[in-house]
Amino acid sequence: MPDPQPVTVGPGGVAAAGGILLALALAAVVLDGVLAARAAGLPAGAAVARPLDETVRLLRQRRRAPVSSDVLLWRLGGGGLVVVALLMVAVVPLGRWVVADLDVGVVWFNAMDVAVWVLVWLVGWGPNSVHSLVGGYRFLALALAYELPLMFAIVAPAVGAASLRVADVAAAQEGLWFVVWMPVAFVVYCLGVLAFSLWGPFAVPLGRDVAGGVLAELSGVDRLLVQAGRYALLAAGAAFAVPMFLGGGSGPVLPGWAWVLVKTVLLLGALVALRRRLPAVRPELAMEVGWVVLLPAVLVQDLVVAVVVAARG
Amino acid sequence: MGLRRWVVGRAVRAARVLVVECPGARPARMAAEQAVAARGWRIAQTPASADVLLVVGEVRGGLDEVVDRLWEALPGPRARADVRTEGDAAAALARAAAVLVDGRGQRADAEQRDAAGAGPGDDTGGHDHDDTGGHDHDDMDMAPDGIPLAEGAEQDRDGLEMDALPVRLGPVLPDWPAGLVIDVVLHGDLVVTAAAAAVGGPEHDPVSEPLPEDTATVAAARCDDVAAVLALAGWEEGARAARSARDVLLARRGDDARATLVDLRHRVEHSRWLRWSLAGTGTVTPERARDLGLAEDVVGDCRDRLLVLITRAEAAARRYGASGLDAPVPDVPAVPLTAVGPLLEGCDLGAARLVVASLGSDLVPDPVPQREAAGA
Numbered sequence: 001m002p003d004p005q006p007v008t009v010g011p012g013g014v015a016a017a018g019g020i021l022l023a024l025a026l027a028a029v030v031l032d033g034v035l036a037a038r039a040a041g042l043p044a045g046a047a048v049a050r051p052l053d054e055t056v057r058l059l060r061q062r063r064r065a066p067v068s069s070d071v072l073l074w075r076l077g078g079g080g081l082v083v084v085a086l087l088m089v090a091v092v093p094l095g096r097w098v099v100a101d102l103d104v105g106v107v108w109f110n111a112m113d114v115a116v117w118v119l120v121w122l123v124g125w126g127p128n129s130v131h132s133l134v135g136g137y138r139f140l141a142l143a144l145a146y147e148l149p150l151m152f153a154i155v156a157p158a159v160g161a162a163s164l165r166v167a168d169v170a171a172a173q174e175g176l177w178f179v180v181w182m183p184v185a186f187v188v189y190c191l192g193v194l195a196f197s198l199w200g201p202f203a204v205p206l207g208r209d210v211a212g213g214v215l216a217e218l219s220g221v222d223r224l225l226v227q228a229g230r231y232a233l234l235a236a237g238a239a240f241a242v243p244m245f246l247g248g249g250s251g252p253v254l255p256g257w258a259w260v261l262v263k264t265v266l267l268l269g270a271l272v273a274l275r276r277r278l279p280a281v282r283p284e285l286a287m288e289v290g291w292v293v294l295l296p297a298v299l300v301q302d303l304v305v306a307v308v309v310a311a312r313g
Numbered sequence: 314m315g316l317r318r319w320v321v322g323r324a325v326r327a328a329r330v331l332v333v334e335c336p337g338a339r340p341a342r343m344a345a346e347q348a349v350a351a352r353g354w355r356i357a358q359t360p361a362s363a364d365v366l367l368v369v370g371e372v373r374g375g376l377d378e379v380v381d382r383l384w385e386a387l388p389g390p391r392a393r394a395d396v397r398t399e400g401d402a403a404a405a406l407a408r409a410a411a412v413l414v415d416g417r418g419q420r421a422d423a424e425q426r427d428a429a430g431a432g433p434g435d436d437t438g439g440h441d442h443d444d445t446g447g448h449d450h451d452d453m454d455m456a457p458d459g460i461p462l463a464e465g466a467e468q469d470r471d472g473l474e475m476d477a478l479p480v481r482l483g484p485v486l487p488d489w490p491a492g493l494v495i496d497v498v499l500h501g502d503l504v505v506t507a508a509a510a511a512v513g514g515p516e517h518d519p520v521s522e523p524l525p526e527d528t529a530t531v532a533a534a535r536c537d538d539v540a541a542v543l544a545l546a547g548w549e550e551g552a553r554a555a556r557s558a559r560d561v562l563l564a565r566r567g568d569d570a571r572a573t574l575v576d577l578r579h580r581v582e583h584s585r586w587l588r589w590s591l592a593g594t595g596t597v598t599p600e601r602a603r604d605l606g607l608a609e610d611v612v613g614d615c616r617d618r619l620l621v622l623i624t625r626a627e628a629a630a631r632r633y634g635a636s637g638l639d640a641p642v643p644d645v646p647a648v649p650l651t652a653v654g655p656l657l658e659g660c661d662l663g664a665a666r667l668v669v670a671s672l673g674s675d676l677v678p679d680p681v682p683q684r685e686a687a688g689a
Contacts, residue, residue, distance in 0.1 A: 049323075060320065
């Protein structure tokens with residue numbers, strides 16, 4: 001049973017939250033590698049050690065900066081992604097514990113995902129390179145398309161629970177998970193997570209057609225941080241969905257914290273697996289989907305939720 | 314000592330290779346990519362992410378300068394390997410791995426680069442000033458660090474003052490025809506003007522590759538064209554299927570390749586996502602094709618041309634399956650180089666890349682010299 005009054009953890013708990021997030025991100029990397037190996041008909045064993053090899057490779061590689069690059073902003077952008085992911089999970093209760101029990105936790109998450117706009121744009125802007133810059137433009141084009149639907153998607157559970165506090169939203173799902181009667185909001189939320197993690201169909205800001213886009217000029221530890229940031233954002237997005245749509249820590253037998261982790265891992269796995277299924281969304285078409293299809297759909301969802309809540313009194 | 318060796322060993326296991334394909338070296342490049350995969354290494358998209366620079370074929374013309382610049386852009390630890398023919402790649406990569414593992418050699422290389430001011434750090438000395446291309450803008454006043462600022466343009470869609478940026482695309486980009494360069498002017502990510510040219514080819518015949526000797530290799534090259542379009546469209550699964558058909562053909566097993574291609578064609582035709590995302594990209598009308606001296610089969614958008622490329626690959630694979638290595642390969646109408654530029658104008662950068670790939674790799678310099686002036 002999720003506790004409506006969660007315990008705020010101390011510094012040790014903060015470190016643990018960071019460790020759990022990075023472990024989840026690592027699990028996503030390994031799963032992605034295993035799926036890639038299986039698709040290519042290779043043994044999956046090598047894929048398990050691959051993230052370690054890649055990390056060591058990037059740590060051994062030297063950093064570089066092209067002529068006239070804006071090094072400060074470039075590296076702020078690259079390093080910021082992991083930080084934003086950590087700040088996102090700060091409001092996610094893990095059973096009884098939470099890093100920051102904010103009254104406006106839902107808005108906090110939203111503010112963090114908007115910070116990704118700035119960070120990805122800076123990673124594209126920094127190196128003074130055409131392909132990186134075009135990658136940055138592309139992300140902004142996508143962001144315009146996905147952000148409003150994403151915002152309205154997380155409004156639905158908040159209205160349903162009549163609270164912006166994440167623990168209250170989780171507690172409001174005692175009987176019925178929000179994903180059951182807010183399926184549209186859940187799907188739109190998941191698309192938003194894919195988009196702010198630059199993942200799957202929304203990976204066009206680092207697409208092959210722009211020679212890696214925002215990644216084009218990154219090497220060494222700078223590249224490692226950006227890649228780790230993407231996986232961490234994906235993991236943070238999956239973790240936040242658990243109290244918002246998937247009933248938080250509720251479930252039989254296992255304690256609440258274990259259910260939160262299990263649900264997070266399952267959703268994260270599904271998001272990772274989606275990557276291979278779908279081709280890229282061209283950024284100039286993203287607005288069409290975002291504002292003509294997703295936005296009206298999620299607004300209708302919000303309306304339905306509001307009417308139900310009002311009728312229940 | 315043991316720890317260092319362990320770290321280096323792990324790092325080199327995940328090495329990434331930037332492949333530079335010289336014109337005419339297509340079969341060797343395809344074999345080299347297989348060798349890279351066989352080592353468990355991966356292909357890098359840009360020099361920044363690469364550990365190994367693999368130069369395939371004979372470096373001629375202006376390409377040596379490009380290769381030098383790319384070599385300087387590798388962050389290090391770095392190794393360079395040169396491959397001339399299909400069989401060389403595995404040995405060359407093994408030598409590159411030995412260079413990467415050699416910590417003392419790499420440190421010496423790094424110190425020497427730093428001393429020369431040509432390290433991968435925040436320098437302005439060692440690099441060529443314009444990593445993306447060689448435009449001469451010495452007459453411009455505003456050029457911090459030697460890079461001219463973007464200029465204003467008369468016909469500008471958004472009225473921004475500094476919004477016309479000259480850039481050279483190629484000759485080394487992922488899924489890009491060997492030896493092709495396109496000088497474009499960008500407004501943001503929109504291609505406003507484009508002019509294609511060739512570098513690094515033999516004098517008499519700059520771009521078009523000498524046809525590979527046998528039918529299987531030709532069919533493999535056609536599959537490679539298909540894989541390029543699908544990879545640029547961001548459909549990894551499809552690109553992987555096309556590459557596996559290519560590898561099967563290179564291994565001389567034609568039947569498997571045909572089955573893969575038939576399946577791929579079916580999936581491309583029925584993919585609503587692909588239809589939606591490629592719809593209207595780089596549309597060429599019949600009149601436009603005639604004006605530019607292009608064959609009928611470029612008419613349509615990128616998806617139509619992708620299907621044409623798959624048909625060509627299927628036809629070549631079938632010919633190989635039916636009649637073996639010496640069968641005559643179905644002829645493919647070549648695309649004159651001067652027609653490429655005009656097709657890109659008005660596309661955004663990603664769409665322009667798709668258009669180039671969708672034309673296939675049979676590019677030839679324009680047979681009619683007058684058109685060169687008209688097309689520029």
